[in-house]
Amino acid sequence: MFKNMDIAKAMELHLGEIFSELPKMPKFVKNVRRAPTRHFSLSQQDTELALKNALRYVPDKWHTKLAPEFLDELLTTGRIYGYRFRPPGQITAEAIDQYKGNCIEGKAFQLMIDNNVDFDVALYPYELVTYGETGQVCQNWMQFRLIKKYLETLTCDQTLVVESGHPLGLFMSSPEAPRAIITNALMVGCFDDQENWHRAMALGVANYGQMTAGGWMYIGPQGIIHGTYSTILNAGRAKLGIPADKNLSGYLFVSSGLGGMSGAQGRAAEIAGGVAIISEVDYSRIQTRLDQGWISKVTEDAQEAFELAKACQEQKESIAVAFYGNIVDLLEFAVKNNIAIDLLSDQTSCHAPYEGGYCPQGISFEERTALLKSGHAGFKEMVDASLRRHYEMIKILAERGTYFFDYGNSFLKAVYDAGVREICKNGKDPLDGFTFQSYVEDIMGPLLFDYGYGPFRWVCLSGKEEDLLKTDRAAMECIDPDRRFQDRDNYVWIKDAAKNKLVVGSKARIFYQDATGRMKIALKFNEMVRSEEIGPVMLGRDHHDTGGTDSPFRETANIKDGSNIMADMATQCFAGNAARGMSLVALHNGGGVGIGKAINGGFGLVLDGSRRVDEVIKRAIPWDVMGGVARRAWARNENSIETSMKYNELRRGTDHITLPFIADDKMVARLVSDAFEHMKK
Numbered sequence: 001m002f003k004n005m006d007i008a009k010a011m012e013l014h015l016g017e018i019f020s021e022l023p024k025m026p027k028f029v030k031n032v033r034r035a036p037t038r039h040f041s042l043s044q045q046d047t048e049l050a051l052k053n054a055l056r057y058v059p060d061k062w063h064t065k066l067a068p069e070f071l072d073e074l075l076t077t078g079r080i081y082g083y084r085f086r087p088p089g090q091i092t093a094e095a096i097d098q099y100k101g102n103c104i105e106g107k108a109f110q111l112m113i114d115n116n117v118d119f120d121v122a123l124y125p126y127e128l129v130t131y132g133e134t135g136q137v138c139q140n141w142m143q144f145r146l147i148k149k150y151l152e153t154l155t156c157d158q159t160l161v162v163e164s165g166h167p168l169g170l171f172m173s174s175p176e177a178p179r180a181i182i183t184n185a186l187m188v189g190c191f192d193d194q195e196n197w198h199r200a201m202a203l204g205v206a207n208y209g210q211m212t213a214g215g216w217m218y219i220g221p222q223g224i225i226h227g228t229y230s231t232i233l234n235a236g237r238a239k240l241g242i243p244a245d246k247n248l249s250g251y252l253f254v255s256s257g258l259g260g261m262s263g264a265q266g267r268a269a270e271i272a273g274g275v276a277i278i279s280e281v282d283y284s285r286i287q288t289r290l291d292q293g294w295i296s297k298v299t300e301d302a303q304e305a306f307e308l309a310k311a312c313q314e315q316k317e318s319i320a321v322a323f324y325g326n327i328v329d330l331l332e333f334a335v336k337n338n339i340a341i342d343l344l345s346d347q348t349s350c351h352a353p354y355e356g357g358y359c360p361q362g363i364s365f366e367e368r369t370a371l372l373k374s375g376h377a378g379f380k381e382m383v384d385a386s387l388r389r390h391y392e393m394i395k396i397l398a399e400r401g402t403y404f405f406d407y408g409n410s411f412l413k414a415v416y417d418a419g420v421r422e423i424c425k426n427g428k429d430p431l432d433g434f435t436f437q438s439y440v441e442d443i444m445g446p447l448l449f450d451y452g453y454g455p456f457r458w459v460c461l462s463g464k465e466e467d468l469l470k471t472d473r474a475a476m477e478c479i480d481p482d483r484r485f486q487d488r489d490n491y492v493w494i495k496d497a498a499k500n501k502l503v504v505g506s507k508a509r510i511f512y513q514d515a516t517g518r519m520k521i522a523l524k525f526n527e528m529v530r531s532e533e534i535g536p537v538m539l540g541r542d543h544h545d546t547g548g549t550d551s552p553f554r555e556t557a558n559i560k561d562g563s564n565i566m567a568d569m570a571t572q573c574f575a576g577n578a579a580r581g582m583s584l585v586a587l588h589n590g591g592g593v594g595i596g597k598a599i600n601g602g603f604g605l606v607l608d609g610s611r612r613v614d615e616v617i618k619r620a621i622p623w624d625v626m627g628g629v630a631r632r633a634w635a636r637n638e639n640s641i642e643t644s645m646k647y648n649e650l651r652r653g654t655d656h657i658t659l660p661f662i663a664d665d666k667m668v669a670r671l672v673s674d675a676f677e678h679m680k681k
């Protein structure tokens, strides 16, 4: 066996180099939200393994001091976070020139990571959880420190490899290659489930990255506000008969969750002109949204909430009301009092209902937190009972005319897992989908993703407000609002973005565009960087998109050729983006819906103003989108076929999409029916 002394000598970069002495345990700032205890369930042998795994990051001279500390963290929080290595105090995204580095990408990524753990941005900053209850930047602060250090030394001939938060190291590549390649929680098929992931997380070998947490592209709830705005606005158009040039004025939207992503719901409904009541059990999250002005009223009284809403509906005024209480209680009140709800959804963290994502009816948020720590088995039964009751209320409201949609949080799947078989279309399993639709199946898929419309986000790395305003104006100039209603919605969105004060954390913006729109805007921004009109910009997206995500209960819910259980598209998207020179590529398991239920990827592209980056934009951005449109077209989605046909014409000589010939339904049905009749004989 090698001696630790030799191992230390063999590395130029390790925690012993970064710290001359063991850093002091930082003081925890009061009122910063802390992650609940993740149920500890490791065996004695696995506990030893987890300790040895964590100690790999620190020189042996500190092992006797750190081993008991790490063990205590594991036993009391369910994870080893290595709090001692967290930089003390607030961490915020600085202007890019404040970061050390040998290449612009290395500096840009540091800025993006810092934003993901900012007290004002992250859900549980001390536990590196950016959003979605469990979505982490990396597993622990030792990894965080090493990643930051690697990014300081990274050159444009190297690639940093990050596997589930662990920086495997720097490897020689080329300026055309990505500067960082990230994967998170990619588990081998037969182990790809919640139980094995829970063990792997506790052992310190898996990281649940959601998408923009572990892919370092989170831009605060603004990222989701726009998607939420689009979803409820288009739900109104498709289901309530609202004309394309009108908004949600006079209509009521009810949902739950004011957390990381769900926190966008009230504000999005307001921007869309509607009235929202959002239920939330954790007052600290309501307070955050109140402080931001994303919620205007709070009440614990369901009657008061609905009265406030009704008054605003009648006056055609928009308002976002927080109901401090459980969503099931709120819906029971609506059912009992025959209150008309136009649009209904849910955004509790149902991708992880038993990990604390769903607070059962009948107990407070604080009691739920205590139960998570002590009585996990009983807690699961409470969650299941609550989900069943929740479903009953939704069913009654839907029968009375409410349009309910699953918001991509695995709510319908959670209800099914709680024992409700009738929620499945085939009455037994989710293979043919659920009786209620997911918002992608019904709204976002056919109206947006099939055309290639999806999230286009950017961060002005200078940190200057004026750069953001300039990019807003430039993006508007690139959009023709009269092309389609999707373009008009996005034009209006960008026009009002600064007025709506959506920025939390880094100077970022988001809106939806299709493949050519995204490419055009990216080229324009890069030109502005080149002419020094603005500082460098980091482009990216979330996973809520056309091509980067295979997620049968969400992004790919409107894929009906049976391939919704395949993850080829997301994997190809990731590999293709790497091959075409994106600055950062990421591939994750579970983003948005939970482990084993999705494979999703993302990218980051640093616009440095160079001609090289112009070429990357032209190659990579259309691929990132059109790989998804092409797959949707092959699944016979009509709008995708139309988009792909136009693309084949537009990019003749460079790109070519295989299109499906459409079989005659009646001919196939008759033939198969005859064959089955024959087989019965």
Ligand SMILES: NC(=O)c1ccc[n+]([C@@H]2O[C@H](COP(=O)([O-])OP(=O)(O)OC[C@H]3O[C@@H](n4cnc5c(N)ncnc54)[C@H](O)[C@@H]3O)[C@@H](O)[C@H]2O)c1
Binding pocket: 123, 131, 132, 133, 224, 227, 256, 257, 258, 259, 260, 261, 262, 263, 279, 280, 281, 282, 285, 325, 326, 327, 328, 347, 348, 349, 350, 351, 352, 357, 358, 359, 360, 361, 407, 408, 409, 410, 544, 591, 592, 593
């Ligand atoms: N629709 C989308 O585009 C989209 C995007 C990202 C995430 N998601 C999914 O939405 C879910 C929420 O994401 P998030 O980042 O907001 O998570 P989060 O955990 O930060 O927020 C969920 C909130 O729901 C509250 N809650 C839980 N049970 C409740 C109950 N019974 N009644 C009222 N409130 C309750 C929690 O206190 C929490 O604040 C996740 O499953 C996530 O994967 C959806």
